[in-house]
Amino acid sequence: MTSVMEGVRVLEVAEHTFVPAASALLSDLGADVIKIEHVERGDAMRGLASTGTAFVPSDVHVLLEHSNRGKRSLALDIATPEGAEILYQLAATSDVFLTNKLPHVRAKLHIEVDDIRAHNPDIIYVRGTGQGERGPDADKGSYDGLAFWARAGVAMGIMQPEHGQVPYPPGPGFGDSIGAMAIAGGIAMALYHRERTSEATVVDVSLLSSAMWAMAQAIGLSVNLGRGWAPPPIDAPRGNPLVGTYRTKDGRWLSFSCLQAARYWPPFCESVGRGDLATDPRFADHSSLMAHSDEAARAVGEVIAQRTVDEWRDALKDFIGQWTVVQDTLEAARDPQSIANGYLQPCETAAGVPFEMVAAPVQFDEKPAAAGRAPEFNEHGDAILTDLGLDWEKILDLKVRGIIA
Incomplete structure (x- = not known):
């Protein structure tokens, strides 16, 4: 497959699934993604042991792999001046800065647009949020089960009243993965715009906006007709028997x-x-x-x-x-169409355990993108810092002081 994102560097300060899954897609397509992780615990997803409905196997953390495939990991305390300086040096070498931190956290960490662009005026700055960058809930955190599934009308759009409860999302990271495609597309558009005009843009995508786009036709009918969308009753006449x-x-x-x-x-x-x-x-x-x-x-x-x-x-x-x-999902994975088109790709964990992951949904030159594996915690820290020009004595000093892992 043509690595259409080759030569693009993405600097990520994000965790969980929604935003990291976007750069994971770009990584599959050739981008160099540097993932900044919390200096002690790493991405919170590393500690997730259960989705709420299924346990995550200890030998293959598929949820972590899905949203971090192919990345390089650096555990860095960006709340310290020395850690922030390393982040800024990395930003100076990057095309894209990607984050899902809330506005007050971005301000506290000094990773707002102006902070990052002070070190790279041409960087594309990308924010993934729960409810959007403006409005009364802009500074409130969320998850796809809330902003995407519950708030945007998706759950109500399939809920049968006779069932007596709101249905769960159909799988973990459902809205996250859909929203991640919007972020990845937005980044590609911004890179194209910068290539043509030399103008770096700020990109915003939220779980709420992604879900409303997915429900756009139903929402359009709702505002036109003045009533919320709901599925037909189970005993409603079919109209069309086929x-x-x-x-x-x-x-x-x-x-x-x-x-x-x-x-x-x-x-x-x-x-x-x-x-x-x-x-x-x-x-x-x-x-x-x-x-x-x-x-x-x-x-x-x-x-x-x-x-x-x-x-x-x-x-x-x-x-x-x-x-x-x-x-069901296992049948979808083994569907002859899925196999013929390479919709699942073989992979190995860092420990060499084989498993399969769903491939990037976009193919170029009629070939699926090979799926990389997620990095171990701080797996590439020393190499990334060495590439920045830090000598081993400086790196050891930063380790001793807890600024890097």
Whole structure:
């Protein structure tokens, strides 16, 4: 794959997933990412032992790997004058400064835009926040389960009232990883703009803005119609019998999205061995099919319930309409399409333990980006400092005084 970000250096002062996952994407695509970690504990993600619903294996910290692949780690106390000076020296050699620190923390640490640009006027300054850089909650922390999932209408957009509870996000870092793509894209745009105009910009992306973009069509309808978006009731009429999900004989589900119902109805009926449904006067053309959509949906449900999911994979493989099996995450990983396109990439931890990670979602020249591994805590500290011109005596002195690990 073409390393489209080769030659770009990113200096990261961030932790958890939302912002670090953005530079992880850039690293996969060739960027040199220097990760500044807390001098004692490192990125807080290193200590995460459970997602709340699943334990993180001790031999492969996949969550940490996902958002820190390919980076170089330096454990540095940037709250000290000596640590701040090293940070500024690194900023002078970087194209991008990336942080998720809150405004009051950035001010306390002297890593605001003006602080960093005093040492590199051409650096692109990037902030990832929970709710945005302005407004009453600008200085409040958040997580994707809050700003992305709960606040932006995503959870309400799928919540069925009859379930009696707000659904959990579908996986750890769900909103974080989506928002990270927006940050990575914003950085690429800012680099392109600087290349054309020599102007360095400030880039802002929040979990709230990312989620609102993901929900943009629903939000647009909501403000136009004056009511919040919600899914249809479970017992709502289908309208189109070839849009929605149907349960198979073995308790699995098929999902259909054939928006042109009349076009796909005859070939569907032929594929499932029910040609009689195509000639049934109730379903013979678009108007009659729509007029009797509930009856058609019941007929489809009865048909789908007669075979297992594997039987339907075979029976519907040549059906020209749009459908899929509803899969879990392990099935998605082993999906022939995922394998053929390299959507998972092999990797090894620093200790040599093999595992797989989802690849960067963008491919160049028809090849997936190889996934690097996350660094060990302060793995590259000495090399980074040596590259800055610090001699070994100075490095030892900084270690003794706790300014570097």
